[in-house]
Amino acid sequence: xxxxxxxxxxxxxxxxxxxxxxxxxxxxxxxxxxxxxxxxxxxxxxxxxxxxxxxxxxxxxxxxxxxxxxxxxxxxxxxxxxxxxxxxxxxxxxxxxxxxxxxxxxxxxxxxxxx
Amino acid sequence: xxxxxxxxxxxxxxxxxxxxxxxxxxxxxxxxxxxxxxxxxxxxxxxxxxxxxxxxxxxxxxxxxxxxxxxxxxxxxxxxxxxxxxxxxxxxxxxxxxxxxxxxxxxxxxxxxxxx
Numbered sequence: 001x002x003x004x005x006x007x008x009x010x011x012x013x014x015x016x017x018x019x020x021x022x023x024x025x026x027x028x029x030x031x032x033x034x035x036x037x038x039x040x041x042x043x044x045x046x047x048x049x050x051x052x053x054x055x056x057x058x059x060x061x062x063x064x065x066x067x068x069x070x071x072x073x074x075x076x077x078x079x080x081x082x083x084x085x086x087x088x089x090x091x092x093x094x095x096x097x098x099x100x101x102x103x104x105x106x107x108x109x110x111x112x113x114x115x
Numbered sequence: 116x117x118x119x120x121x122x123x124x125x126x127x128x129x130x131x132x133x134x135x136x137x138x139x140x141x142x143x144x145x146x147x148x149x150x151x152x153x154x155x156x157x158x159x160x161x162x163x164x165x166x167x168x169x170x171x172x173x174x175x176x177x178x179x180x181x182x183x184x185x186x187x188x189x190x191x192x193x194x195x196x197x198x199x200x201x202x203x204x205x206x207x208x209x210x211x212x213x214x215x216x217x218x219x220x221x222x223x224x225x226x227x228x229x230x231x
Binding site for chain 2: 056
């Protein structure tokens with residue numbers, strides 16, 4: 001089954017404790033992206049990757065890191081989480097965006113709480 | 116910078132009536148436009164997209180959207196609403212220019228409630 005998976009689905013942590021949210025897709029997609037969803041603010045793009053070893057900032061990259069060493073994986077790293085990073089996080093992927101307009105496939109989300 | 120506005124936080128319609136969820140956008144180049152739906156405790160699902168050509172786009176579950184370049188709008192419509200259409204709807208835009216190809220901007224979302 002074609003899908004985007006995220007782990008963990010739920011996470012409660014404390015301020016300053018480094019964490020990684022994993023994202024993996026099995027559709028051989030070149031493009032991957034991370035978003036956060038907050039009430040009243042819609043989805044805001046954190047980082048995206050056009051292909052392996054190519055990443056770029058979205059609208060809200062502060063406090064986050066990403067890497068794209070393999071095509072299927074795109075982990076989101078919070079090196080020193082703070083309470084304002086409490087949010088619902090979504091990973092998404094799609095075919096190459098430079099060759100056309102392809103819809104994104106979203107993972108199930110990761111609900112992160114930072115205390 | 117590109118942006119998307121969904122002017123209504125909430126839309127309420129009766130089952131069987133037509134529905135419209137509004138979206139306007141701003142982008143420097145020509146846009147790719149998308150609608151996604153989010154059901155409770157789920158990820159987003161793709162509904163439809165505008166790339167080029169016919170301004171009326173048909174998508175999943177009987178939804179359609181009309182692209183209007185002069186009004187920079189891409190409103191989502193359905194002729195006859197179902198209770199099961201109740202969900203959170205997002206409009207999204209992407210610039211066609213390769214320099215901005217990776218940036219994807221979403222609206223704040225509109226909650227659609229269809230009452231029996």
